Amino acid sequence: xxxxxxxxxxxxxxxxxxxxxxxxxxxxxxxxxxxxxxxxxxxxxxxxxxxxxxxxxxxxxxxxxxxxxxxxxxxxxxxxxxxxxxxxxxxxxxxxxxxxxxxxxxxxxxxxxxxxxxxxxxxxxxxxxxxxxxxxxxxxxxxxxxxxxxxxxxxxxxxxxxxxxxxxxxxxxxxxxxxxxxxxxxxxxxxxxxxxxxxxxxxxxxxxxxxxxxxxxxxxxxxxxxxxxxxxxxxxxxxxxxxxxxxxxxxxxxxxxxxxxxxxxxxxxxxxxxxxxxxxxxxxxxxxxxxxxxxxxxxxxxxxxxxxxxxxxxxxxxxxxxxxxxxxxxxxxxxxxxxxxxxxxxxxxxxxxxxxxxxxxxxxxxxxxxxxxxxxxxxxxxxxxxxxxxxxxxxxxxxxxxxxxxxxxxxxxxxxxxxxxxxxxxxxxxxxxxxxxxxxxxxxxxxxxxxxxxxxxxxxxxxxxxxxx
Ligand code: FRU
Numbered sequence: 040x041x042x043x044x045x046x047x048x049x050x051x052x053x054x055x056x057x058x059x060x061x062x063x064x065x066x067x068x069x070x071x072x073x074x075x076x077x078x079x080x081x082x083x084x085x086x087x088x089x090x091x092x093x094x095x096x097x098x099x100x101x102x103x104x105x106x107x108x109x110x111x112x113x114x115x116x117x118x119x120x121x122x123x124x125x126x127x128x129x130x131x132x133x134x135x136x137x138x139x140x141x142x143x144x145x146x147x148x149x150x151x152x153x154x155x156x157x158x159x160x161x162x163x164x165x166x167x168x169x170x171x172x173x174x175x176x177x178x179x180x181x182x183x184x185x186x187x188x189x190x191x192x193x194x195x196x197x198x199x200x201x202x203x204x205x206x207x208x209x210x211x212x213x214x215x216x217x218x219x220x221x222x223x224x225x226x227x228x229x230x231x232x233x234x235x236x237x238x239x240x241x242x243x244x245x246x247x248x249x250x251x252x253x254x255x256x257x258x259x260x261x262x263x264x265x266x267x268x269x270x271x272x273x274x275x276x277x278x279x280x281x282x283x284x285x286x287x288x289x290x291x292x293x294x295x296x297x298x299x300x301x302x303x304x305x306x307x308x309x310x311x312x313x314x315x316x317x318x319x320x321x322x323x324x325x326x327x328x329x330x331x332x333x334x335x336x337x338x339x340x341x342x343x344x345x346x347x348x349x350x351x352x353x354x355x356x357x358x359x360x361x362x363x364x365x366x367x368x369x370x371x372x373x374x375x376x377x378x379x380x381x382x383x384x385x386x387x388x389x390x391x392x393x394x395x396x397x398x399x400x401x402x403x404x405x406x407x408x409x410x411x412x413x414x415x416x417x418x419x420x421x422x423x424x425x426x427x428x429x430x431x432x433x434x435x436x437x438x439x440x441x442x443x444x445x446x447x448x449x450x451x452x453x454x455x456x457x458x459x460x461x462x463x464x465x466x467x468x469x470x471x472x473x474x475x476x477x478x479x480x481x482x483x484x485x486x487x488x489x490x491x492x493x494x495x496x497x498x499x500x501x502x503x504x505x506x507x508x
Contacts, residue, residue: 050427051378058107065315068111068123070304071306074167076186077142078189084438089322092120095110108166111166117148120148125143125189133216146159154183156173156175187201202239204236205235207259223281226281226284236257237258241282244340244341244342246343253282254351256291260319265295269298270300288299292470293469311340316334335459339354340353343466345445350443359384367501369498369499373486385453385498390447396488397412398410398486403481405425405478407453416443460473
């Protein structure tokens with residue numbers, strides 16, 4: 040056991056999903072079916088390091104309270120790497136029996152020298168799964184992974200986006216039955232290519248003017264904004280064959296710990312995703328004992344039709360409001376206590392003035408453990424090194440996001456949990472997601488406001504009930 044492990048449960052999140060024990064990384068197989076949000080994930084049931092990949096499983100009725108379930112897809116002749124799942128409503132795959140549509144998962148079967156795409160199906164709402172033995176896409180390549188499949192109504196076919204990591208390419212495939220796939224096109228290399236590409240997603244979003252944008256999201260490792268892993272996106276069009284970017288690549292999250300996000304299939308009326316909250320640069324060494332890896336909060340994804348450039352925004356799902364417990368008014372700023380063993384939510388709003396400056400500092404008995412500053416149209420999160428993070432290369436530092444200049448109001452929405460902070464600014468256009476391993480529990484928040492009328496600075500602090508059973 041390494042030296043950096045400090046305390047058993049000090050860093051166990053109160054409102055973020057973690058399995059009770061062992062290693063977790065990417066979310067997989069996200070699908071909404073039968074009134075349940077299904078969350079599968081890369082899971083090693085034997086230890087808290089990345090090996091022996093299975094698909095672990097959790098379910099929720101509200102995206103807030105998660106119930107860990109039995110492992111769904113165990114490692115067998117290969118490790119079960121990342122992938123996705125769909126409801127095959129019309130039984131195009133032929134896996135269905137009777138009236139219940141099958142759930143079909145498509146994942147990467149990983150061995151030391153080969154990665155290929157395989158299927159598994161479930162006839163009991165995602166509890167037990169049967170492997171379809173033959174691969175559906177095997178190019179005999181060592182790196183070829185992370186299939187995201189979805190139904191594309193306009194071209195009446197299943198689409199798969201899957202990466203060639205080393206080539207920095209996403210390949211798009213089409214299928215009528217989920218078993219036979221035909222190549223449609225290749226996207227890339229383009230954008231950020233300083234690391235291998237992983238975990239693509241492709242989905243449409245309508246902006247507030249009713250215009251549809253397709254979002255292509257691709258993770259990369261390393262080559263992220265701070266040297267470790269990171270995530271980029273493009274907006275553009277998809278015609279059933281090609282994705283054509285109409286913007287250049289932009290960072291999707293300006294923190295260090297948002298990776299492998301995946302959207303839920305079969306959700307109507309909104310688009311929601313969740314990501315693994317870590318960074319491959321130090322994921323193996325995070326100072327938790329017996330478990331390792333947490334999800335971010337689930338977020339709604341949308342596109343804002345901004346004057347110069349349409350921009351992706353992420354907002355915490357409104358269901359999280361059900362966790363709110365005690366309220367404190369933050370008007371004008373000051374010094375506020377936080378409750379130990381609870382997560383907190385902070386909402387702030389103030390006029391965007393040239394001299395306005397807002398600094399939040401989060402203190403434990405050992406000193407400042409985190410600060411969030413908004414000045415000169417920039418959000419800056421500072422995450423200092425602590426006794427728990429000495430082994431985490433690239434942990435301490437500043438994470439910055441530029442705010443759009445057309446806004447007349449600034450807003451911040453922050454979730455602080457036992458080992459993470461998620462900062463949403465400019466209505467979710469700028470998001471900074473960071474793990475946090477404070478030396479001691481954070482007990483106080485100070486809010487310094489300058490260059491503003493104190494009364495024009497409005498805010499709320501909420502203590503949150505725990506979402507874990
Ligand atoms: C991304 C990733 C995927 C792969 C999985 C293995 O974090 O590296 O490319 O399928 O994790 O656990």
